[in-house]
Amino acid sequence: MESLSAIAAGTYSLNDDSQDHINDTDNANRHSQTGHELYAASLESILAAAKRIGPLIHRTAVLTSSSIAELSGNRTFFFKCEMFQKGGSFKFRGACNAVYSISDDCIAKGVVTHSSGNHAAALALAARVRGMPAYIVIPKNTPICKLEAVKRYGGVVHLCEPSLISRERTAEAIVSQTGATFIPPYNHGAVISGQGTVALELLDQVPDLDAIVAPISGGGLLSGIVLAAKGINPQIHVIAAEPKGADDVARSKAAGQLLKCENPCTIADGLRASMGEYTWPIVRDLVDGVITVDEEEIVSAMKICYQQLKVVAEPSGAVSLAAVLSPQFTAPSSAWAGAKRVGVVLSGGNVDLEVLWKSFIPPH
């Protein structure tokens, strides 16, 4: 394993053969030491994930736009385009790391998850790549494009009622019938480690960032990003972006305790979950702040992605852009006024086109 100072100096290699192999799923939530706290993942497990999934994932593009920079006091934004990831979102990273951490003798039994969104499709795709069955429990109110993607990737769909209890019971029944390995969407060491490869890649592409802004729901993405980014550069700021209509992360950080997302109301369908017992401690201790954005700001950010970057971002995927354009970030008195080079994670692009067009038409 490379030393932390080599990593901080930017001399680490994502393909270094000397990195430890960690079987994250066997030790699914094995905690490893980071600073003074025990967390479900670490810079080392993220480097191991990068090595494991590197040949299977896309190294996604980083885009810049001077037109968007002008909207925010001439900061330079580096947009990490995870809509270009396989399956159309960053979720393939975590799903792939979890699936490829499963021991060979469990392959035939398959994997199972319950998810209303991108994790479902990502897990189906990762399982297909490894040649194993994927049983996907999907609430009936899931966007059609996400349901279709699961089917396209060969997932066996089990529809359930749109409640957590129905999702959990359906998944538990499948586990007891098939012996499949349960892979949750975010509250899992291997999933967090896989998502953290977004930040490893971004800092390899743009080493001198002052801050990274990424959307948060259950916190798998942001936990992985903050562990990787602060492991490489302890000075970097890592900021969460979430909808006002699902602002449990802002409320949890303010209260110093994990609060659940009650009755979320937002167009960002990927950001309606609550953090879990493995993601919350990482977010609580390491994430520097939370920016909340309203629905209009989210739709406006989707439009800007389309018009200026020429990319399709789903509502959840555009929340980080909405955050860096909001006064909470751009005001001269903002805590991040000094952040001039900012990584912005556009986390996914899976959106029903009809919903996209409708959201662009203002209500009468």
Ligand SMILES: Cc1ncc(COP(=O)(O)O)c(C=O)c1O
């Ligand atoms: C596009 C997109 N962005 C962000 C998130 C939030 O990820 P996490 O639950 O790991 O916080 C999700 C979750 O489904 C998502 O689909």
